[in-house]
Amino acid sequence: MMDVLGQPVKRHEDDRLVRGKGQYTDDIRLPGMVYAHMVRSPHAHAKIKAIDTRAALALPGVLAVYVGSDLKDTVGMIPTAWIPPNAEMKMTPHPALAYDTVRYVGDGVAVVIAEDPYTASDAADLVQVTYAPLEAVVNPREATESDKPLVHQEIPDNVAFHWSVGADLDDVFAASEVVVRQEFRQQRLVPSAMEPRAAVAQYNPATEEMTVWTTTQNPHIHRLLMSGILGIPEHRLRVVAIDVGGGFGSKIACYPDEVVVAYAARALGRPVKWTETRQENFIATSHGRDHVQEVELAGTRDGRIEAIRVKAFSNLGAYLSTAAPGVPTILFGLILNGAYKIPQASVDVYGVVTHTTPVDAYRGAGRPEATYLIERMVDLYARELKMDPVEVRKMNLIPHESFPYTNPFGLEYDSGNYEGTLRRALEMVDYPQFRRDQESLRKQGKYIGIGFSTYVEMCGLGPSEVAGAVGFQGGLWESATVRVHPTGKVTVFTGASPHGQGEETTFAQIVSHELGMPVEDIEVVHGDTARIAMGWGTYGSRTTVVGGAALHMATQKIIAKATKIAAHKLEVSEVDVTFEAGQFGVAGVPGHGMSFASVALDAYLAWSLPEGMEPALEATAFYNPKNFTYPFGAHVAMVSVDPHTGDVELMRYIAVDDVGNIINPMIVEGQIHGGLVQGIGQALYEGAEFDDQGQLITGSFLDYAMPKARFFPQFETDHTVTPSPHNPLGVKGVGETGAIASTPAVVNAVMDALAPMGIRDIAMPLTPIKVWNAIHQQGGI
Amino acid sequence: MRTAPFEYHRAQDLDDALEWLAGDGDRDVKILAGGHSLLPLMKLKLATPTVLLDVQDVPELRGILLESGWVRIGALTRYVDLTRDATVGDSLPLLSQVAATVADIQVRNRGTIGGSLCHADPAADIPAAVLALDARLVLVGPRGERRVNLDEFTVAPFLTVLEPTEILTAIEFPIPLQSQQSTYLKRPHPASGYPVVGVAITGDASPHEPLSNVRVAVTGIGPKAYRAEKTEGTLKGQVPTPELFRAAADVAITEANMSDEPDLSYREQLTRVYVERALYQFYGGVA
Numbered sequence A: 001m002m003d004v005l006g007q008p009v010k011r012h013e014d015d016r017l018v019r020g021k022g023q024y025t026d027d028i029r030l031p032g033m034v035y036a037h038m039v040r041s042p043h044a045h046a047k048i049k050a051i052d053t054r055a056a057l058a059l060p061g062v063l064a065v066y067v068g069s070d071l072k073d074t075v076g077m078i079p080t081a082w083i084p085p086n087a088e089m090k091m092t093p094h095p096a097l098a099y100d101t102v103r104y105v106g107d108g109v110a111v112v113i114a115e116d117p118y119t120a121s122d123a124a125d126l127v128q129v130t131y132a133p134l135e136a137v138v139n140p141r142e143a144t145e146s147d148k149p150l151v152h153q154e155i156p157d158n159v160a161f162h163w164s165v166g167a168d169l170d171d172v173f174a175a176s177e178v179v180v181r182q183e184f185r186q187q188r189l190v191p192s193a194m195e196p197r198a199a200v201a202q203y204n205p206a207t208e209e210m211t212v213w214t215t216t217q218n219p220h221i222h223r224l225l226m227s228g229i230l231g232i233p234e235h236r237l238r239v240v241a242i243d244v245g246g247g248f249g250s251k252i253a254c255y256p257d258e259v260v261v262a263y264a265a266r267a268l269g270r271p272v273k274w275t276e277t278r279q280e281n282f283i284a285t286s287h288g289r290d291h292v293q294e295v296e297l298a299g300t301r302d303g304r305i306e307a308i309r310v311k312a313f314s315n316l317g318a319y320l321s322t323a324a325p326g327v328p329t330i331l332f333g334l335i336l337n338g339a340y341k342i343p344q345a346s347v348d349v350y351g352v353v354t355h356t357t358p359v360d361a362y363r364g365a366g367r368p369e370a371t372y373l374i375e376r377m378v379d380l381y382a383r384e385l386k387m388d389p390v391e392v393r394k395m396n397l398i399p400h401e402s403f404p405y406t407n408p409f410g411l412e413y414d415s416g417n418y419e420g421t422l423r424r425a426l427e428m429v430d431y432p433q434f435r436r437d438q439e440s441l442r443k444q445g446k447y448i449g450i451g452f453s454t455y456v457e458m459c460g461l462g463p464s465e466v467a468g469a470v471g472f473q474g475g476l477w478e479s480a481t482v483r484v485h486p487t488g489k490v491t492v493f494t495g496a497s498p499h500g501q502g503e504e505t506t507f508a509q510i511v512s513h514e515l516g517m518p519v520e521d522i523e524v525v526h527g528d529t530a531r532i533a534m535g536w537g538t539y540g541s542r543t544t545v546v547g548g549a550a551l552h553m554a555t556q557k558i559i560a561k562a563t564k565i566a567a568h569k570l571e572v573s574e575v576d577v578t579f580e581a582g583q584f585g586v587a588g589v590p591g592h593g594m595s596f597a598s599v600a601l602d603a604y605l606a607w608s609l610p611e612g613m614e615p616a617l618e619a620t621a622f623y624n625p626k627n628f629t630y631p632f633g634a635h636v637a638m639v640s641v642d643p644h645t646g647d648v649e650l651m652r653y654i655a656v657d658d659v660g661n662i663i664n665p666m667i668v669e670g671q672i673h674g675g676l677v678q679g680i681g682q683a684l685y686e687g688a689e690f691d692d693q694g695q696l697i698t699g700s701f702l703d704y705a706m707p708k709a710r711f712f713p714q715f716e717t718d719h720t721v722t723p724s725p726h727n728p729l730g731v732k733g734v735g736e737t738g739a740i741a742s743t744p745a746v747v748n749a750v751m752d753a754l755a756p757m758g759i760r761d762i763a764m765p766l767t768p769i770k771v772w773n774a775i776h777q778q779g780g781i
Numbered sequence B: 001m002r003t004a005p006f007e008y009h010r011a012q013d014l015d016d017a018l019e020w021l022a023g024d025g026d027r028d029v030k031i032l033a034g035g036h037s038l039l040p041l042m043k044l045k046l047a048t049p050t051v052l053l054d055v056q057d058v059p060e061l062r063g064i065l066l067e068s069g070w071v072r073i074g075a076l077t078r079y080v081d082l083t084r085d086a087t088v089g090d091s092l093p094l095l096s097q098v099a100a101t102v103a104d105i106q107v108r109n110r111g112t113i114g115g116s117l118c119h120a121d122p123a124a125d126i127p128a129a130v131l132a133l134d135a136r137l138v139l140v141g142p143r144g145e146r147r148v149n150l151d152e153f154t155v156a157p158f159l160t161v162l163e164p165t166e167i168l169t170a171i172e173f174p175i176p177l178q179s180q181q182s183t184y185l186k187r188p189h190p191a192s193g194y195p196v197v198g199v200a201i202t203g204d205a206s207p208h209e210p211l212s213n214v215r216v217a218v219t220g221i222g223p224k225a226y227r228a229e230k231t232e233g234t235l236k237g238q239v240p241t242p243e244l245f246r247a248a249a250d251v252a253i254t255e256a257n258m259s260d261e262p263d264l265s266y267r268e269q270l271t272r273v274y275v276e277r278a279l280y281q282f283y284g285g286v287a
């Protein structure tokens, strides 16, 4: 049997998904099931004067209408689960249904339950809510000004927390030869998973058990939070996510909707289903990013970066979503120096509430915001010095012999060879030739540009002790159970919760490699709190790094026990037993041995086991990582800009990533492509915009430019392999690298193309009109 | 429901359809063709007809016929048919070219030429071809048949001269001379795919020869698609040169009715650039 580790094994899950046989939450149909439809605020900020539900209740088929005051006494507030340390964070009381004030367009005020979804939707239109509209604020920096309306009366200046790290750097900046300053706007993004959110809740009054099927990236976190909110003990609350159609962070949070659905199911004694529309997804599912950043970089005249200082206003929206406060702090601020050895750094983050959709993690979560900032600043610094941006990078990258490397914020980068990925990328692009072409094309009035991003990110979140120290209200270890059946086939239970990433396949590959059995004989089960004791879910590129490591540990326990049984059966000492390719043998005695499957059967028959051994063959392991892992790489974008229209054409894109050991190169490639598309989408196309009244003016795919496949060239990818030294599989995580690295590479390339016109920066997304306006303001070409 | 409640009727033929449209006056009857503009509006409750009159079985609205001097295209002809039909391909290559740029294959499989014209979206592709090919629209109502050109037909965004009791049955295209050349240059919106600007050009042309019978139609700019007649005047009788294209493009923006548009100067610039580039493309395509 071929060893499948490192092979491009086809994804096991795809057969059912592409044939429409997936089991998404909306596919669930239960006897007696009824349907919920939310009534949402059309105002960004208003007092609720009155709610009249009579007309809605009168519609035949309507079973109930619940409003905020119905839930108030029995349903708790929707909490946040990340409290950054030393930030004096104030909570934003978030009722499942608003009862006196609405704080963003989309805030839920009532729910209608009806026999069918169409009646529920019709009746929702009949719920009469009288609002007294109030002034709104949408921009995070402006929201902190003194004359602005408050989102929560208990939060003065709309600053929910102020988090800062690093020493006062005034002296360093004053003494420095060169200081570069720039303001960046990280625009807001709409995650837009292909499957909208949904929930089905069923309550069994006899057993007092509640089952909630929902679109979640982390069913156990959902269970923990919902247990508190609903007052249902965890042993009577089951959360299930069979297939989930993408999340990108937007399905981490515990939302009001699933809580309301569970409340209604219990109140009515009937299963209740709710599925959001795409329009609701735009306004009521968490958004990503949205910072205003004021950045300063200090360096020497010959190209050494000495310090970086950042003040960031992070827009959190109307309420603090589940992981929201951790994103612009821990996941952003602690890695601002990027892949560079910058001796001094400091960061100030204002977590600001506004009358907008809550913001939470979105692919990369914090690290794209940090990477964009540092990669853009390195280019601006190089430009200031009239040096080549590649030269400045080479001078400042952390050299491979410095690992493990402790960054100015105390993070320990595990391993790296940053020059190696840059070298490989430069080979792939033929940089000197590009510069020559650029020069001659400029003379013809054609503008091409090249942009680099030599990034590092942190993932595989993370040691639980660190989780606690940084205020995450959970552990960040992972669990795995390997159950070997009497026939020798295996079921794996993982506490991670893949929703498109392909771990049903990669995890089977790990087990196949370690136990020497075909991948077809291994089933990976995830996403059900009744089948998996505990876990923390899938986000932060942690699934293979942490969940895979737990799986490896559990498998090692299986091998250890099986080896003892084999030794007993073969009547040899344990140290003489060999195990290779699913076969137990005896060192030095060819032909003497037994298969793994027959050991499994013996374990279950238990007719003759070693003295004192328990029957069966099953092991559970809990892996608590020793550190984060730090994938890195060098990305290069080549663009051409049409000065007459402002169009940016991506000519080539080269991604050289080092994500440690690779279990399935095809899946890794797919993750990189998907990440690139999202990252480049941020650079060039996507941007959610609110007007002054807090209305989302990019509220559909007619206006919100979701990138299409035809917008991109064939990506050119390559890898170097620097295993993580502390991870048992040597893996580093790949889910977010593309989205983290690509945005600044593309913007750097466009700025390089426009350099002859003296253009330094354009706020993302670099739409044709903005690019053309920038050129036009410089007097055109 | 996702939509306001409505009754559904499937008309058997034109008379049946006209009868339903004439109705008794209390009912708001809307014709359903491909549904790709109407149904999204109904789901947003921006359109709330009480009767949906499905005309897909009406034979009088179907077919592509070669008549003396004309190609008659039934209003119900789908984009995909326009891209595949041999008669259209031979006689009206511009129409196939334009239809092929509409949306994606799913939309082209449903959307119809008549639906596009009656919907009167100022950012639609088909009007550019209809104007540049100088076609006329056949409207049938209780008082009989009338023929109008597209400029007369379209009044304002989403507004036409079509009476509530009338149906657009066909679009009649004069068969162009063998020597006619044509082209369409579209700038799709990155999100919706609808034209931000689209320029269609027809004319009798060969390199180094003066241009004649030239028509330039622009869509996506201003409240409705328009013939750029002054631009045509600039081009007529001239031998193609880059200076001529530039001059024509400069004239084109003076003809656009853009006063109310946001981002005016950028849209002017796009109009200029697309007219100019469409001219290059037009001449590039001349044998």
Ligand SMILES: Cc1cc2nc3c(=O)[nH]c(=O)nc-3n(C[C@H](O)[C@H](O)[C@H](O)COP(=O)(O)OP(=O)(O)OC[C@H]3O[C@@H](n4cnc5c(N)ncnc54)[C@H](O)[C@@H]3O)c2cc1C
Pocket (backbone or CB within 6 Å): B030, B031, B032, B033, B034, B035, B036, B037, B038, B039, B061, B075, B076, B101, B102, B103, B104, B107, B110, B111, B112, B113, B114, B115, B116, B117, B118, B119, B121, B123, B124, B125, B126, B162, B166, B167, B168, B169, B192, B193, B194, B195
């Ligand atoms: C995703 C998407 C992308 C699109 N992209 C583009 C694009 O790139 N370019 C573009 O031009 N369009 C685009 N469209 C619009 C598409 O072309 C529509 O199909 C077209 O505008 C309407 O044609 P229909 O047959 O679907 O009409 P319907 O939606 O059925 O009807 C539209 C209107 O016309 C009326 N009507 C229809 N037929 C007649 C008739 N014979 N007589 C009288 N009244 C009639 C209807 O009552 C209704 O008011 C897109 C649509 C979608 C959904």
